Amino acid sequence: xxxxxxxxxxxxxxxxxxxxxxxxxxxxxxxxxxxxxxxxxxxxxxxxxxxxxxxxxxxxxxxxxxxxxxxxxxxxxxxxxxxxxxxxxxxxxxxxxxxxxxxxxxxxxxxxxxxxxxxxxxxxxxxxxxxxxxxxxxxxxxxxxxxxxxxxxxxxxxxxxxxxxxxxxxxxxxxxxxxxxxxxxxxxxxxxxxxxxxxxxxxxxxxxxxxxxxxxxxxxxxxxxxxxxxxxxxxxxxxxxxxxxxxxxxxxxxxxxxxxxxxxxxxxxxxxxxxxxxxxxxxxxxxxxx
Amino acid sequence: xxxxxxxxxxxxxxxxxxxxxxxxxxxxxxxxxxxxxxxxxxxxxxxxxxxxxxxxxxxxxxxxxxxxxxxxxxxxxxxxxxxxxxxxxxxxxxxxxxxxxxxxxxxxxxxxxxxxxxxxxxxxxxxxxxxxxxxxxxxxxxxxxxxxxxxxxxxxxxxxxxxxxxxxxxxxxxxxxxxxxxxxxxxxxxxxxxxxxxxxxxxxxxxxxxxxxxxxxxxxxxxxxxxxxxxxxxxxxxxxxxxxxxxxxxxxxxxxxxxxxxxxxxxxxxxxxxxxxxxxxxxxxxxxxxxxxxxxxxxxxxxxxxxxxxxxxxxxxxxxxxxxxxxxxxxxxxxxx
Numbered sequence: 010x011x012x013x014x015x016x017x018x019x020x021x022x023x024x025x026x027x028x029x030x031x032x033x034x035x036x037x038x039x040x041x042x043x044x045x046x047x048x049x050x051x052x053x054x055x056x057x058x059x060x061x062x063x064x065x066x067x068x069x070x071x072x073x074x075x076x077x078x079x080x081x082x083x084x085x086x087x088x089x090x091x092x093x094x095x096x097x098x099x100x101x102x103x104x105x106x107x108x109x110x111x112x113x114x115x116x117x118x119x120x121x122x123x124x125x126x127x128x129x130x131x132x133x134x135x136x137x138x139x140x141x142x143x144x145x146x147x148x149x150x151x152x153x154x155x156x157x158x159x160x161x162x163x164x165x166x167x168x169x170x171x172x173x174x175x176x177x178x179x180x181x182x183x184x185x186x187x188x189x190x191x192x193x194x195x196x197x198x199x200x201x202x203x204x205x206x207x208x209x210x211x212x213x214x215x216x217x218x219x220x221x222x223x224x225x226x227x228x229x230x231x232x233x234x235x236x237x238x239x240x241x242x243x244x245x246x247x248x249x250x251x252x253x254x255x256x257x258x259x260x261x262x263x264x265x266x267x268x269x270x271x272x273x274x275x276x277x278x279x280x281x282x283x284x285x286x287x288x289x290x291x292x293x294x295x296x297x298x299x
Numbered sequence: 300x301x302x303x304x305x306x307x308x309x310x311x312x313x314x315x316x317x318x319x320x321x322x323x324x325x326x327x328x329x330x331x332x333x334x335x336x337x338x339x340x341x342x343x344x345x346x347x348x349x350x351x352x353x354x355x356x357x358x359x360x361x362x363x364x365x366x367x368x369x370x371x372x373x374x375x376x377x378x379x380x381x382x383x384x385x386x387x388x389x390x391x392x393x394x395x396x397x398x399x400x401x402x403x404x405x406x407x408x409x410x411x412x413x414x415x416x417x418x419x420x421x422x423x424x425x426x427x428x429x430x431x432x433x434x435x436x437x438x439x440x441x442x443x444x445x446x447x448x449x450x451x452x453x454x455x456x457x458x459x460x461x462x463x464x465x466x467x468x469x470x471x472x473x474x475x476x477x478x479x480x481x482x483x484x485x486x487x488x489x490x491x492x493x494x495x496x497x498x499x500x501x502x503x504x505x506x507x508x509x510x511x512x513x514x515x516x517x518x519x520x521x522x523x524x525x526x527x528x529x530x531x532x533x534x535x536x537x538x539x540x541x542x543x544x545x546x547x548x549x550x551x552x553x554x555x556x557x558x559x560x561x562x563x564x565x566x567x568x569x570x571x572x573x574x575x576x577x578x579x580x581x582x583x584x585x586x587x588x589x590x591x592x593x594x595x596x597x598x599x600x601x602x603x604x605x606x607x608x609x610x611x612x613x614x615x616x617x618x619x620x621x622x623x624x625x626x627x628x629x630x631x632x633x634x635x636x
Binding site: 151238278 | 314317318321322325438439441442443444445446447448450451453454457458459575577578581582592593596597598599604607608611615
């Protein structure tokens with residue numbers, strides 16, 4: 010190994026190995042650290058925040074960043090830092106729920122379609138194509154508006170539009186696997202279709218799905234924040250990043266009200282992008298060269 | 300080729316039809332009631348008024364009758380009447396569409412003009428500062444929330460520096476030119492209102508930059524990846540070996556071949572820009588389809604939502620067709636198959 014690396018002109022030794030690891034996975038590790046930090050802050054929000062998220066203090070409204078309020082206060086005198094930290098709870102929870110549920114449904118549908126073949130595959134995949142005719146945010150907006158404002162309703166609206174891309178990916182993955190020798194072997198042994206699909210094919214096709222799941226988490230958080238910004242997300246006193254930006258959008262000289270929740274979204278979405286890219290490099294040595 | 304296009308168009312028409320059915324069913328399956336959002340509290344409590352209102356808008360008819368009415372109207376080029384504006388939906392859409400086309404075309408051109416060269420240079424000079432810049436730009440573009448970016452841009456360039464005009468399509472002291480094409484940047488010069496033209500162009504800059512951010516990121520990223528892949532091919536090595544100019548290799552050999560994935564992505568990105576202007580238009584008070592969509596969705600204006608869905612579905616279908624055709628033009632092998 011060492012000899013081969015040296016022959017290829019690559020440095021060997023611990024320091025060099027560390028440098029290579031850092032170049033390859035440094036960003037992914039940084040992204041993971043950012044997400045972990047947000048997850049911890051969200052979990053322990055009541056203990057790490059100096060104030061309560063919805064305590065109104067009109068006398069101290071719109072105060073700039075200071076030692077008492079690191080990120081300033083909003084129009085009702087609520088502490089921006091506290092609300093940003095509590096906001097991570099909603100954003101992360103919604104992101105995971107939408108992507109995991111939508112991903113699971115889409116993956117199952119695509120896998121069943123690919124494995125069933127024939128008319129069932131046609132019907133399921135044309136239905137998936139149909140959903141691609143709608144840009145997610147327009148359909149989600151109509152559904153969220155129709156269901157009424159509230160986090161659960163917005164999540165339902167997002168789920169309706171979220172599964173198709175997973176159905177497409179999982180179908181193409183299963184199509185790639187279904188004629189492999191190990192599948193034919195499993196059929197010969199006499200395993201049922203559910204066992205083959207669930208225990209044989211899906212685990213083998215899992216890599217790209219996990220990459221899409223990770224990259225999609227950031228996307229789901231962005232879309233939810235966008236709907237929230239439009240007033241179709243959380244019910245007002247709930248701290249949420251999108252609605253916080255919306256509350257501060259007219260306050261140009263009190264820039265801190267809208268700026269910090271936006272930076273929070275940016276860091277989380279970037280974190281998921283880093284981790285997703287890192288996972289892809291790790292799972293697909295071909296893409297690593299790029 | 301003609302037969303291919305015709306069959307694609309037929310499939311597309313069926314898809315568009317099914318799309319309207321889906322949105323129709325969703326619109327009727329949800330518990331929200333457009334009557335109650337339209338009438339005031341007092342009127343909504345009066346059964347006679349509610350019934351009359353339902354009858355007026357055909358909401359008392361069975362589901363399939365209503366869909367049939369929509370379909371027959373569609374064949375006559377009639378998309379129904381918007382509940383909120385009380386005007387034909389088609390008229391509303393025709394009025395708002397040009398502003399959106401103008402905005403998204405500007406954003407698309409911007410992301411191509413910056414994204415393509417940036418992606419190519421990043422791939423050629425891999426791991427240089429240009430490469431790091433390109434990756435940083437594309438990452439921030441893809442990761443930042445549109446509505447927040449819009450706020451930052453407005454706060455910095457309008458509120459703080461005063462370099463850019465505020466929200467809206469033209470300033471309050473400008474008269475909109477008489478509508479000929481509906482496009483502000485075409486109608487103003489036609490009417491000889493050059494002041495209005497420059498004013499409108501100034502107003503276009505910030506929303507176009509905000510809208511372009513995500514697309515720019517995607518295009519830079521895809522171009523870079525496609526170029527890196529192409530540069531590893533044998534024919535590039537041959538071109539290098541026979542001593543061709545590096546620039547000739549890049550522009551003559553590598554770029555045309557790396558362009559295929561970029562065309563696919565670019566086409567879809569343009570479709571997404573045309574239909575993804577909701578947030579940007581809402582923030583910049585841009586009188587386009589995005590803002591109209593948002594306003595219609597919030598008050599459950601179903602005729603308007605159906606009309607917009609139809610437009611969106613048609614845009615997607617047409618763009619996909621154009622992508623396939625440009626594939627055939629870029630890669631002669633597609634045609635022969």
